[in-house]
Amino acid sequence: MPARTYPALSYELYPPRGDDAEESLWATIRRLEDTRPDFVSVTYGAAGSNRETALTLLRRLLTETALKPLAHLTCVGSSRAELTDVVERLIGGGVRGILALRGDAPDGVDPSEGDLQHAEDLVRLIRHIEAPRTAQLAAGRVSVGVAAYATRHPDSPSEEHDIDVLLAKQQAGADFAITQVFFQPADYARLLTRARRAGVTIPIIPGVMPLTSTRRVEKLGSLAGIEVDASLLARLEGARSDAERRRTGVAATVELARAALDHGAPGLHLYTFNEHAAALDVLDALGLERPPEAGTVASL
Template sequence: MTVSSSLFTDRPGAVPFSFEVYPPRTPDAAAALHESVRRLADAGPRFISVTFGAGGSTGGRSLELLRYIRETTDVEPLAHLTCVGSTTARAEALVRQFLDAGIDRFLALRGDPPAGLGEDDAFLGELTRAADLVRLIRRVRAERGIHDGPGAPALAVAAFPNGHPRSRHPRHDIDTLLEKQAAGATFAITQVVFRADDHLSFADRAREAGVRIPILPGIMPVTSPARLRRVLELTGEAEPADLALELALAPDDESRREAGIAHAARLARELVAGGAPGIHLYAFNVHDTVLAVIREAGIPTHEKETAR
């Protein structure tokens, strides 16, 4: 089954953009994040996604932040959910809890092992694939009268242009994306990319294989060598030599910030020019850097659209 998303087609000529944030860990962090969320929302993103801690039995801080976005901005929130450590019953209860709060858009993820566990350790629950979670979300939403079709709430999944660490062969990531599409996903968001060709060539191969849902590239403005090293460690991506050199040669923090913003903006322009359906920016809970990327990339803001 192929389900398209009007998120990327309702405004011809517009460049859809969106942001990712994560739940605050302290009350002081919450106050700062709420201000950043308001500033991000004012730019007119199509949605703001909120990450979710692995193995949690309730929405917790994620649900609090999702509610804040929904109740205080004009932007629709997108809730991350993972398979990690979850039974089917617990996942169903969690989806119902989110729906009760008015949150009906989701990003369904398999998830990564918790700290201290490797890929060979048993860390998943009864749901072992993101496609399983997609089907579960659709089923629970249908119980509430939320059915597939034009105007249905977004149901996103992840994609990996340069391959997931668990990929078994070159086509594995495309086969997995086809499985998620068949399960009912309406669009995909990629892991962070640093080179436009990586995303665009993957999207071309995916289309040739039968993927019809939009594939939204993930862009992370990296503004320090330490953060770049950490991102590469977490994602397994190859080092972007040009960005690494610019960050290493920059004389101070402000110069490094400018270099990271310029690199991300250049990447966004190349992706949009190459046919990407929009861009998704990892905000690190700070608004000014990603908003600077949007401005420098020449992407119009203040569109006030919702994720559909």
């Protein structure tokens, strides 16, 4: 009988900005650790603006928790030498997952000044650095993820172009993709259909944000160039209490996640904003099945 598979579960965290934020983040990490996620991703500032803080958080996750970190890495505005150094530090420090991103150039930086212009170039660089180290990695590989877009990327001429870019990242050596936020239940299904028809075979994990904050929903919708569901905003704004707003947002998030899982999504990636309450509410409502704890014997 083939081994039973379970939906993947992961969270996104970002490095803290100060002592109070760090204390709050670690309270969230401990709560999320209890759900036994497959990995947690750690964001990376534009052109490495918070590089050392991100590396410190990755180091602590590896040494102080049972969590497996996925390190974000952006290439725009950085030299090949800088990126090589970061990748070598990540692999040498025990990180075995990297999310390769183009990233946004910080203000005042010309994106064309960097040596690598696209995420697929960064994927190739990671594979090049990894190649002579397979013996140290027990003949294994670093798992390389990339971004996917359930709706058109704001800088892209078309959704078809987005799929071409995703296919190029797969051909460069990507193992899986995580989607940026989306707001309509059918968005993920359409992405998966387009991607598979084009020859994309890697797993595409839906990235879902708990839709409990009107301000956050509007801001991310604007950044991603996505029109937010007006009826959802109306329900959130019309809530008579914070508790009602949270219930409304969690229900909308669960609808998104269930639609993606029903369409064959391999798992779920939750954008937490370093807060655990809404993410845990979504998980409780979904009833996402998790594998047995380490040390237990799964039923045959």
